[in-house]
Amino acid sequence: MRRHRCVIDSETSESGSDADSDTAMRCISCREEYLPRDAGTCKECYVEAGETEEELKREIDDLKAKVTFLRLSSSLDHGNSSRSFTDVVLIASEDAAGSPPIPAHKAVLVSRSPVFRAMLENEMEESRSGTIKITDISYDTLRTFIYYLYTAEACLDEQMACDLLVMAEKYQVKHLKSFCEKFLVTKLNLDNSLMTYAFAHQHNAKHVLDAALSQITENMEKVTKREEYMELVEKDPRLIVEIYEAYLSKQVNTAIGGTSTSKTG
Amino acid sequence: MRRHRCVIDSETSESGSDADSDTAMRCISCREEYLPRDAGTCKECYVEAGETEEELKREIDDLKAKVTFLRLSSSLDHGNSSRSFTDVVLIASEDAAGSPPIPAHKAVLVSRSPVFRAMLENEMEESRSGTIKITDISYDTLRTFIYYLYTAEACLDEQMACDLLVMAEKYQVKHLKSFCEKFLVTKLNLDNSLMTYAFAHQHNAKHVLDAALSQITENMEKVTKREEYMELVEKDPRLIVEIYEAYLSKQVNTAIGGTSTSKTG
Structure with missing residues (x-):
């Protein structure tokens, strides 16, 4: 995004010769001269x-400022040594042996996730014991997940974005899912497009799915020569079929577009 | 704020006669013709x-979207019939006889206000009993105050803005104080300028103070004839002195500005 300095230099343009001022003007934003055919807006x-x-x-x-006001300090905040009146702990059961439980507030969990709401409001085991065990997740992912619920912030890499997207899907935290999707779309490239496509398919990440599919169908020749392509044909051929259907549909649309252009042209 | 429709009508301007297109152009934002001297920016x-x-x-x-995600559902939300895991109640002691206690979360109170933090973290009476009594405040004001701590939203009129500003000052909730100040500035007029000025003075509301002072010094003759002026001279003459000092300072500045203009002109 280029920034404009707004210098109104009417004196400069008026000090030029009258003959010149009719044919070339100076843009008061970029300060370069332009001809009437390249004119944009009036001064007003x-x-x-x-x-x-x-x-x-x-x-x-x-x-x-509103976001800063509304974000809650969590027990995970750096340097948060104060009492925080937590009433529940979460444990990443994957490495339950070593990693510490993460204290949290039921009020925050139920406010952010309908799954936590059902779990904690219905006097299930988790509500009575004050302990929520989460399977198949690392301590780091759980920590990042909880931190996001308090602050709407997370430091992502591709692996963490995928792990968090799975958690967001499981606990129906839409805002986090969308946050991860946006990140994954920015990281799409030819190398990871097929795996990302399969991942997005599995977790109903429509935004990522569309972007990956577009990346793939634009590079069909290269993609179909990759190892992951062969693997996916074996493992989940329906996904490959969908890719070809999208590719075909794109080609047909391009052909129609081309025809209509040549007709009107 | 007038909105522009961005119609690029280069065909229109180029279809005009060549003679015309040199002298008048059509703005691609407002679509009106303008002369080179009124030109703004280039098309790019x-x-x-x-x-x-x-x-x-x-x-x-x-x-x-982030604000929506971060705002907490409070026990005061319309239709919030769900359990909310509150651990403290607040009581407006002004009308303690009739009005119900308002349930809240210690975690939210300490997160929004350093005064609540000190009160609740230091095992004071309020923390032990789980009851916070707030003096000199109506139930409605307390309700609106607590609702703001959860949502960063409040429905204001002038009286409520003043009452909440006092609460924000007392409990050091800067974001709310600034919210009330902005509202009060929009409501300033000749009739309320003196009272608003005195109020702002009393509660260190600098933003409101400056705006009120500016309103007053621009209408000194009228203001000094008002009843509130006489009352304030009796009650707190130092405030009146400050008004005259600001008025004098403005007059001196205007005089200097006038002199320097006439010198350079």
């Missing part, structure tokens, strides 16, 4: 657009 | 500014 609209931008930035500042 | 900068605006709006949407 330029000023107004600048005001709109300022208003939007103020709104962003207000919302950021 | 116009497109780029539009992209920036879209980016800012996406950021606003993301932040709004």
Whole structure:
């Protein structure tokens, strides 16, 4: 995003010769000369657009302050040595032997996840014992998951984004799922597109699925020569069928688009 | 804020006669004709500014979703019949006879207010009993105050904004204080400027104080004839002195500004 400095240099443009000022003008945003055919807006609209931008930035500042106010300090916050009135602990059962339980608040868990709500409000074992065991998850992932529930923040790499997306799916934390999906889309490339596609399929991550499918169908020749492709044909051929269906549909659309263009052209 | 529809009508402007297109152009934002002297930006900068605006709006949407995720459901939410695992109640002692106690979470109170933190973490009476009595406050104000701690939202009128500002000051909830100040500034007028000024003075509401002082010094003749002025002279003459000092300072600055303009002009 290039930033514009808003220098209104009407003096400069008016000090030029009259002959010149008819044919070339100076843009008051980028300050370069342009011809009438490249003209954008009048000065009034330029000023107004600048005001709109300022208003939007103020709104962003207000919302950021609101987020800071609303995020809760969790027992996981660095340097949080104060009492935090927790009433439940979570344990990552994968490495239950070594890793410590993570204290949390029932009120926060039920507020963020309908699954925790059902679990804790219905006097199930977890509610009575005050202990929630979570299977098939590492301590680090659980820690990051809980931290997100308090702060709406997480430090991600691709593995963590996948692990958290699975947790978000399981506990129906939509905001976190969308957060992970956005991250995974930015990390898509030719090398990981097939595995990401299969992963997205398995966990109903539509946003990632569409992006991966688009990446794959744009590089069909290369993708179909990869080892993961052969593996997926063996393991889950229906996924490969869907890829070919998307590829075919894209080709048909391109052909129709091409035809209609050549007709109207 | 006027909204622009972004219609790029290069065909329209190029279909005009060549003679015309040199002298008048059509703004691609408001679509009105303008002369070179009223030119704003080139087309490229116009497109780029539009992209920036879209980016800012996406950021606003993301932040709004984050706020929705982070706001906690409180026992005061309409239709909240679910268990909410509260561990403390607050009572508005002004009308203790009739009004019900308001259940809340210690974790939320300590997270939002350093005063509640000190009260609840240090095993004071309130922490042991699980009851916080708040003096000199109505049930409605307490309810609105607690609701704000959970949601960062409040429905204000001028009286409620003043009452909440006092609570925000007492419990050091900066975000709420700033929220009330912004509201009170929008409600400033000649009729309430003196009372608002005195109120802002009493509660260290600098933002409101400055706005009220500016309103007053711009209308000194009218203000000094008002009944509240006479009352304030009797009750707290130092406040009136500060008003005159601000008025004098403004007059001196205007005089200097006028002198320097006439020198350089």
